[in-house]
Amino acid sequence: MKRKMIGALVGAAVMSMATGQALAQKAPAAKLSGDMVKIGVLTDMSGVYSDLGGQGSVTAAQMAVEDFKAQAKPSWKIELVYADHQNKADVGSNKVREWYDTQGVDMVTDVLNSAVALAVSKVTQEKNRILIDTGAASTRLTNEDCSPNTVHYVYDTYALANGPGKAVTKQGKDTWFFLTADYAFGHSLEADTTNAVKASGGKVLGSVRHPLNASDFSSFLLQAQSSKAKVVGLANAGGDTINSIKAANEFGLTKSQTIVGLLTTIIDIHALGLPTTQGMMFTEGFYWNLNNETREWSRRFFGKHKKMPSMLHAGTYSAVMTYLKAVQASGTDDAATVMKKMKATPINDFFAKNGKIREDGRMEHDMYLVEVKKPAESKEPWDYYHIKAVIPANEAFQPMALSRCPMVKK
Amino acid sequence: MTEIFGIPIQAFMGQLMLGLVNGSFYAMLSLGLAVIFGMLNIINFAHGALYMAGAMLAWMGLNYFGIGYWWSLLLAPLAVGVFGIVIERSMLQWLYKLDHLYGLLLTFGLALILEGLFRDLYGVSGLPYSIPEEFAGAYNLGFMFLPKYRAWVILASLLVCFATWFVIEKTRLGAYLRAATENPRLTQAFGINVPLMVMLTYGFGVALAGFAGVLAAPAMQVSPLMGSNLIIVVFAVVVIGGMGSILGSIVTGLGLGVIEGLTKVFYPEASSTVVFIIMAIVLLVRPAGLFGREK
Numbered sequence: 215m216k217r218k219m220i221g222a223l224v225g226a227a228v229m230s231m232a233t234g235q236a237l238a239q240k241a242p243a244a245k246l247s248g249d250m251v252k253i254g255v256l257t258d259m260s261g262v263y264s265d266l267g268g269q270g271s272v273t274a275a276q277m278a279v280e281d282f283k284a285q286a287k288p289s290w291k292i293e294l295v296y297a298d299h300q301n302k303a304d305v306g307s308n309k310v311r312e313w314y315d316t317q318g319v320d321m322v323t324d325v326l327n328s329a330v331a332l333a334v335s336k337v338t339q340e341k342n343r344i345l346i347d348t349g350a351a352s353t354r355l356t357n358e359d360c361s362p363n364t365v366h367y368v369y370d371t372y373a374l375a376n377g378p379g380k381a382v383t384k385q386g387k388d389t390w391f392f393l394t395a396d397y398a399f400g401h402s403l404e405a406d407t408t409n410a411v412k413a414s415g416g417k418v419l420g421s422v423r424h425p426l427n428a429s430d431f432s433s434f435l436l437q438a439q440s441s442k443a444k445v446v447g448l449a450n451a452g453g454d455t456i457n458s459i460k461a462a463n464e465f466g467l468t469k470s471q472t473i474v475g476l477l478t479t480i481i482d483i484h485a486l487g488l489p490t491t492q493g494m495m496f497t498e499g500f501y502w503n504l505n506n507e508t509r510e511w512s513r514r515f516f517g518k519h520k521k522m523p524s525m526l527h528a529g530t531y532s533a534v535m536t537y538l539k540a541v542q543a544s545g546t547d548d549a550a551t552v553m554k555k556m557k558a559t560p561i562n563d564f565f566a567k568n569g570k571i572r573e574d575g576r577m578e579h580d581m582y583l584v585e586v587k588k589p590a591e592s593k594e595p596w597d598y599y600h601i602k603a604v605i606p607a608n609e610a611f612q613p614m615a616l617s618r619c620p621m622v623k624k
Numbered sequence: 625m626t627e628i629f630g631i632p633i634q635a636f637m638g639q640l641m642l643g644l645v646n647g648s649f650y651a652m653l654s655l656g657l658a659v660i661f662g663m664l665n666i667i668n669f670a671h672g673a674l675y676m677a678g679a680m681l682a683w684m685g686l687n688y689f690g691i692g693y694w695w696s697l698l699l700a701p702l703a704v705g706v707f708g709i710v711i712e713r714s715m716l717q718w719l720y721k722l723d724h725l726y727g728l729l730l731t732f733g734l735a736l737i738l739e740g741l742f743r744d745l746y747g748v749s750g751l752p753y754s755i756p757e758e759f760a761g762a763y764n765l766g767f768m769f770l771p772k773y774r775a776w777v778i779l780a781s782l783l784v785c786f787a788t789w790f791v792i793e794k795t796r797l798g799a800y801l802r803a804a805t806e807n808p809r810l811t812q813a814f815g816i817n818v819p820l821m822v823m824l825t826y827g828f829g830v831a832l833a834g835f836a837g838v839l840a841a842p843a844m845q846v847s848p849l850m851g852s853n854l855i856i857v858v859f860a861v862v863v864i865g866g867m868g869s870i871l872g873s874i875v876t877g878l879g880l881g882v883i884e885g886l887t888k889v890f891y892p893e894a895s896s897t898v899v900f901i902i903m904a905i906v907l908l909v910r911p912a913g914l915f916g917r918e919k
Contacts, residue, residue, distance in 0.1 A: 260740075262849065265749040396893050424888075425896035429853050430844070432642045433888035433895075436768070440635055456750060456845045464755070464771045464843070466762060485749035485845065521747075 379410025647881020648781035662868030672855030678837025704834030750847025866916020
């Protein structure tokens, strides 16, 4: 009797081990870790850039997940997490490390602020996951610091500088003066624009470097005014740009000189209002009022977020969608396989037409040179831009021939 | 063209004028801080947030209730003052006998809450507040183009500063106040209601911040972060002038505005640090500040 019992127990144990093994063998067939894809939105939730990305990016990513579930009906689960990096590189990279190590996050997106982005890109490569950066500006992400695990999706300083640098100069406004935020981002934006201006036969008369978050810009603008340059380029961002424009208006610069915001978005224009910003020119990666497709998506976004999307918000939606589609198509969340799939598949949605992820990780898509409307020309709230030119994808971004990325074979 | 240190005199004069405008804000804010510190011994870290609240209230008044600039200039400081009195009665009054640090921590916490609240409601990009029609346009001073509104800021700030100085130093009410600071018990024994005076002083001090906020609204972007960008410099001004010194804060505020303005011409990169360098030097040479008394 006892023996029988033992025999039965051993049999049961063997059986369970066998099925366990069978299950264990079956798992790789699904090829999705945890039978789930987890996406992390890392952004500035409360600081100077939180209107540009922030909660809006989380909302956009959520929309993408919901839309993908409704369209593709995947058999696996999708989960979304988000965190505030407080614009600090160490906080951001620690958070991402935690996500990768303990929470099984497969892909991280948004990551505005170049300093944070560069740190997160390193961690992502080390842990072999995927970063689709929709928020940072530095071209280093796809040059010196390029990585097989990083995609730079929406814009960069080259694209921002190139459009206005060439177009405005060719209009005969060929002398420039810069107001530059005194840190890496400002310097590189100024340098990139200077190159574009010179390439179009223009001249740079000088520049003044102001501290980040300066409280008053009138002194700097007075220097710009006395330089007699035809164009004043603002190589700064966020609150600094807003306050520069406001002061430029007050001191009458806008009457005699053209103000070009080098990183200006619809969020800034909305914050300042059309009377202050009319006539400004700059490059945007997205505009909600472009065509029916962009309007349809943006109105849906507006319904949830109560503001029209910035190019970061639209880009984050598109990036999450692109990633999920690639996971679906390749049947795995393995970083290298998904990345290969993404690089091989053209992106066609409301955000990008025939968008292409290049070898160096740069996503190429059309950019738009816009001019801010006069108050009388605006027909509805958020109707702010004239599209002056569509900069085709292959001209908008730095050509591969100039790439400083070690991955690119020459 | 005549030049001073290699800078055309016109540009030089222009920067001097702009320095005065910024100095006006420093003076008004540091004046409020000095009054509060002088009378209550509280380091009011919520000052920047209350300045922001003044600007925000002006914007809200205009956009929700159609209250114009001039009424805002009266009503917003009043509202901020009343809010200050509520803070003083409900929280601050229990801290006077404790170390300075407690008041600092409490007001710092309040500042974070206020800022967080407005940030949640309006985001960080800020809101536009246009310049009142009376002040549209500019004066051509020959050496520069001075927007009328900035001229008004200098004038208004000088008036307010002078009035405050006059009330505290030259009137009977001011004498009571100074007596209450020097020896609250004895003053109370003379039949003067010291707690009431302290409460009103705090209310008045923060109302000054609210007033500066409304003045700043048309010149700068109204944003939840506008206070925290400014408050650190203002604290440096108070330290340089001498904690609690009324005249010191006015003179230093204007003076530092001018020095900062000139730095923006000669070496713009240092314009955000020059105030702190001066602070370090002053503290080394005169630890009580330029106008402070050593106790």
